[in-house]
Amino acid sequence: MDAKTKKKYLVTGGAGFIGSNIAKTLEAQGHEVTVMDDFSKNGHFKNLIGFKGDVITADLFEYMPTDMYFDAIFHEAAITDTTVMDQKAMMEQNVEAFKNLLNFAAENEIKKVIYASSAATYGNGPVPNVETQPTHPENVYGFSKVIMDNVARQFAEDNNDMTIIGLRYFNVYGPGEYYKGKMASMVYQLYNQMKAGKRPRVFKYGEQQRDFVYVKDIVKINLCALNNGKETCVYNAATGIPRDYNAIIACLNKELGTNLEPEYIDNPYPFFQLKTQADMTLAKEKLGYEPDYSLEAGIADYVSILEGRNSK
Ligand SMILES: NC(=O)c1ccc[n+]([C@@H]2O[C@H](COP(=O)([O-])OP(=O)(O)OC[C@H]3O[C@@H](n4cnc5c(N)ncnc54)[C@H](O)[C@@H]3O)[C@@H](O)[C@H]2O)c1
Structure with a gap:
């Protein structure tokens, strides 16, 4: 890559699940990538094995570097545990840190600036979720993402030479999520159970649907936002096709060569969402984004990586 096409990018939360995938992909394309992460949450150095760039170890809420230029920033850092109830911590780490980052930019x-928003902004709102529908977060995590979207819109109005794009990720799964522990995707949780020879446990009767999206498609939509995103806007980031837990189990049985029947357990949560689904029209029209991976293709790729048959 020549000096003209080689760009400099900052990826915050780059030691985490999605950030490390973005950082490594940008680097593989020949760009100079810097990661910023505080390593105090889910960030782990093992997600960055092979990474050739610099790593700034800092909490974005407390510290921003000065005098650094980047062609664009991918902002993935956040408290990502949706069960955290500490409102002050959530708002400081997700919203105030984002304001620091925008001021730095x-x-x-x-x-x-391309940042991670979330489907949690919609809560239990009507599906398929459209970007223009009212937000209705069910927890402080979702609320923090709504406020990030508000802040981004306002900041871009005040700084009209900036383009700030929010991507509302739905249920992401794929390599790099190991360090998320209990917040790792259902695909990964079920894989672990089945790999251990156990029957996969899901709520009765495994028919709840989610818009599961493979992390390689999330990297793709970030690159679409980088290359095609012309205006400040929020976009859904998913496949647009909801699938149920039974479908995950069927894919995993196929990829693992097992025949494990699901064990259906009672659902203790009265307000458990029956279905999430993104309307992907806007991302398709404005960003030229189309997902590459169906659930079948995503799980096949993921399992081949987990099983060590494929390193990419
Ligand atoms: N994974 C999903 O399904 C999903 C869905 C919707 C939205 N998102 C959003 O995508 C982004 C990435 O999520 P992920 O799944 O990769 O989670 P993750 O927890 O693996 O990654 C977040 C990273 O940010 C770092 N971090 C957190 N606060 C920080 C701070 N103040 N300063 C510096 N670093 C900090 C963590 O150490 C971690 O490495 C997050 O903004 C998350 O809210 C993820």
Whole structure:
């Protein structure tokens, strides 16, 4: 790659699940990538094995570097445990840290920021979720993402040479989520149970649907936002096709060569969502984004990596 096409990017939360996938992909494309992560949450150095760039170890809420230029920032750092009830911590780490980052971008003439929003902004709102529908977060995590979307819109109005794009990720699964522990995806949780020879446990009768999206498609939509996103806006980031837990189990049985029947257990949560689904029209029209992976293709790729048959 020549000096003209080689760009400099910052990935916050780059030692985490999605951030490390973005960082490594940008680097593989020949760009110079810097990661910023505080390593005090889910960030883990093992997600960055083979990474050739710099790593700034800092909490974005408390510290921002000065005098650094990047062609764009990918902001993935956040408290991502949706069960955290500490409202102050959630708002500081997710919203105030984001404001620090936007001010850093404006001061250093960084014109493009792409940040992770979330489907949690919709809560139990009607599906398929459209970006224009009212937000209705069910927890402080979702609330923090709604406020990030508000802050981004306002900040771009005040700094109209900047483009700030929010991507509302739905249920992401794929390599790099090991360090998320109990917050790792259902695909990974069920894989672990089945790999141990146990029957996969899901709530009765495994028919709840989610818009599961493979992390490689999440990297893709970030790159679409980088290359095609012309205006400040929020976009859904998913497949648009909801699938149920029984379908995950069927895919895993196929990929693992097992025949384990699901064990259906009572659902203790009265308000458990029956279905999540993104309307992907806007991302398709404005970003030119189409997912590459069906649930079958995503799980096949993921299992081949987990089983050590494929390193990419
Ligand atoms: N994984 C999903 O299904 C999903 C769905 C919707 C939205 N998101 C969003 O995507 C982004 C990435 O999520 P993920 O799944 O990779 O989670 P993750 O927890 O693996 O990654 C987050 C990273 O940010 C770091 N971090 C957190 N607060 C920080 C701070 N103040 N300063 C510096 N680093 C900090 C953590 O150490 C971690 O490495 C998050 O913003 C999350 O809210 C994820």
